[in-house]
Amino acid sequence: MKHQSFSHEHALYLRARKKNLALVWILRLGILALLLGAWELVTALGWIDPFIMSSPSRIAKTIASLYADGSLFYHIGVTLWETLAGFAIAVVLGFAVALLLWWSDTVRRVLEPYIVVINALPKIALGPLIIVWFGTGSEAIVFMTVLVGIIVAIMHMLSAFVGTDQNKILLMRSMGANKWQILQKLVLPSSYPAVISMLKINVGMAWIGSIMGEYIVSRAGLGYLIVYGGQVFKLDLVMSATFILCVLAAGMYFLVVLLEKALVKNAER
Amino acid sequence: MKNILQFENVRHIYHTPRGEVVAAEGLTFSVDEGEFVAIIGPSGCGKTTLLSLAAGLLKPSAGSIVREGSCGYMLQKDELFPWRTIEKNIFLPLEIKKQNTPAARERALALAEKYGLGGFLKSYPAQLSGGMRQRAALIRTLATEPDVLLLDEPFSALDYQTRLNVCEDVAGIIRSEGKTALLITHDISEAISLADRILVLTARPARVSHAHTLGFGDLPPLKRREQSSFSGWFETLWRELNA
Ligand SMILES: Nc1ncnc2c1ncn2[C@@H]1O[C@H](COP(=O)(O)OP(=O)(O)O)[C@@H](O)[C@H]1O
Ligand SMILES: [Mg+2]
Numbered sequence: 001m002k003h004q005s006f007s008h009e010h011a012l013y014l015r016a017r018k019k020n021l022a023l024v025w026i027l028r029l030g031i032l033a034l035l036l037g038a039w040e041l042v043t044a045l046g047w048i049d050p051f052i053m054s055s056p057s058r059i060a061k062t063i064a065s066l067y068a069d070g071s072l073f074y075h076i077g078v079t080l081w082e083t084l085a086g087f088a089i090a091v092v093l094g095f096a097v098a099l100l101l102w103w104s105d106t107v108r109r110v111l112e113p114y115i116v117v118i119n120a121l122p123k124i125a126l127g128p129l130i131i132v133w134f135g136t137g138s139e140a141i142v143f144m145t146v147l148v149g150i151i152v153a154i155m156h157m158l159s160a161f162v163g164t165d166q167n168k169i170l171l172m173r174s175m176g177a178n179k180w181q182i183l184q185k186l187v188l189p190s191s192y193p194a195v196i197s198m199l200k201i202n203v204g205m206a207w208i209g210s211i212m213g214e215y216i217v218s219r220a221g222l223g224y225l226i227v228y229g230g231q232v233f234k235l236d237l238v239m240s241a242t243f244i245l246c247v248l249a250a251g252m253y254f255l256v257v258l259l260e261k262a263l264v265k266n267a268e269r
Numbered sequence: 270m271k272n273i274l275q276f277e278n279v280r281h282i283y284h285t286p287r288g289e290v291v292a293a294e295g296l297t298f299s300v301d302e303g304e305f306v307a308i309i310g311p312s313g314c315g316k317t318t319l320l321s322l323a324a325g326l327l328k329p330s331a332g333s334i335v336r337e338g339s340c341g342y343m344l345q346k347d348e349l350f351p352w353r354t355i356e357k358n359i360f361l362p363l364e365i366k367k368q369n370t371p372a373a374r375e376r377a378l379a380l381a382e383k384y385g386l387g388g389f390l391k392s393y394p395a396q397l398s399g400g401m402r403q404r405a406a407l408i409r410t411l412a413t414e415p416d417v418l419l420l421d422e423p424f425s426a427l428d429y430q431t432r433l434n435v436c437e438d439v440a441g442i443i444r445s446e447g448k449t450a451l452l453i454t455h456d457i458s459e460a461i462s463l464a465d466r467i468l469v470l471t472a473r474p475a476r477v478s479h480a481h482t483l484g485f486g487d488l489p490p491l492k493r494r495e496q497s498s499f500s501g502w503f504e505t506l507w508r509e510l511n512a
Contacts, residue, residue, distance in 0.1 A: 165348070
């Protein structure tokens with residue numbers, strides 16, 4: 001059955017929308033192709049020194065050789081593992097601390113200035129301390145990633161918990177609810193959207209933390225490749241690692257958006 | 270008639286870092302079983318405080334409050350949880366009070382069915398009109414079979430047309446379930462159209478300045494508004510409120 005249940009105007013509207021979407025995609029890809037093409041051209045013609053600027057073809061070659069000697073997925077794996085571990089720990093720990101702070105007003109008031117100061121502190125200042133405490137392995141970088149993400153997670157969740165509708169709390173108290181019941185039946189479900197936005201923010205935070213950590217101290221990973229490439233003036237390596245990072249970050253972002261869609265659908269049932 | 274709620278010389282003081290507010294002073298009144306009492310007073314005089322005291326959410330600073338049996342609280346907005354279906358919302362107080370038995374659920378569902386919510390049980394609050402939601406809130410309040418209903422301006426968030434309808438609905442449900450009710454409002458005509466007895470409060474600190482027994486019997490709200498005595502009551506109460 002191919003019956004259209006909408007008007008002719010609506011069909012026109014849908015077609016115009018589809019056309020517009022196609023145009024947007026053509027332009028997006030066009031810009032990318034143009035930039036890459038111009039880059040390749042100016043370096044190939046020698047207008048700009050490819051030794052400093054690298055070029056798309058040299059990046060492709062570098063990635064191919066990284067792949068050939070087996071180090072491509074090793075470095076990607078290291079960074080990905082550090083980022084995901086740091087993300088998971090920051091999110092879970094941040095959520096738990098926020099719950100504790102919500103539960104006890106006194107604890108919250110006592111700890112508030114500490115949180116504010118840790119939040120304001122540029123975490124990179126702790127670099128030397130982290131090296132001394134955790135050495136130069138992945139642990140140091142995971143710790144840095146957690147440090148960057150956890151405060152954001154705490155503050156985001158705490159403001160959601162504390163912002164729970166006072167009238168709904170009053171209603172529950174009038175039913176005789178205890179604090180645990182209020183948490184379980186009201187505060188947690190009503191914080192659901194905040195959990196999703198917190199996950200989204202923290203994905204970005206985790207990348208910042210892990211790459212920053214690898215800049216300070218590392219023997220492997222994409223951040224390490226970038227720093228190393230810079231030190232020995234292999235700009236091809238720097239550009240290649242940056243490019244891979246872009247792809248990974250974009251991939252992870254889309255995964256989170258997918259997760260968000262699934263979770264929101266689940267919440268609405 | 271049995272007293273179901275009794276305030277005796279109640280005082281309530283709110284303490285804040287900036288100072289103290291005496292919200293009630295020398296507050297004395299009682300509510301009999303099966304009675305519908307409306308309390309009117311200027312806004313900010315301490316009406317919500319009075320209801321919170323009656324519900325046991327606040328302890329009085331002085332005086333005594335005696336309540337026989339359990340109470341159900343209904344607020345200005347329906348406060349239905351948007352992530353729960355209407356049915357699950359109605360079961361909420363049962364879950365809280367650990368009375369979530371099949372028999373209790375059955376009874377709550379029967380109430381919902383009887384008062385026109387049967388078709389909406391699996392819907393979410395956002396899918397219902399304001400009037401329907403307030404009705405669902407009332408059924409939720411009734412689910413645990415409270416001995417006295419405490420209503421804090423439950424219609425004031427609705428538009429005028431809906432307010433008249435919901436008022437009619439709620440009055441009908443409360444009368445036919447034979448519930449004791451204490452309604453707080455600043456709307457004089459709402460008080461007259463619902464109550465058996467009206468208490469007028471002074472400005473803060475709240476104290477009962479006048480009490481009237483209306484004598485409309487079980488007459489529903491819209492019918493009451495047509496009575497010739499309605500405007501008489503309105504004038505009397507208006508004068509007393511603005512004295
Ligand atoms: N939690 C509180 N802390 C301090 N003052 C309060 C609090 N709740 C109410 N009040 C004050 O007590 C007075 C009575 O409040 P309320 O009972 O809400 O009045 P109404 O419901 O009649 O408008 C108001 O002046 C209000 O500012
Ligand atoms: Mg009030």
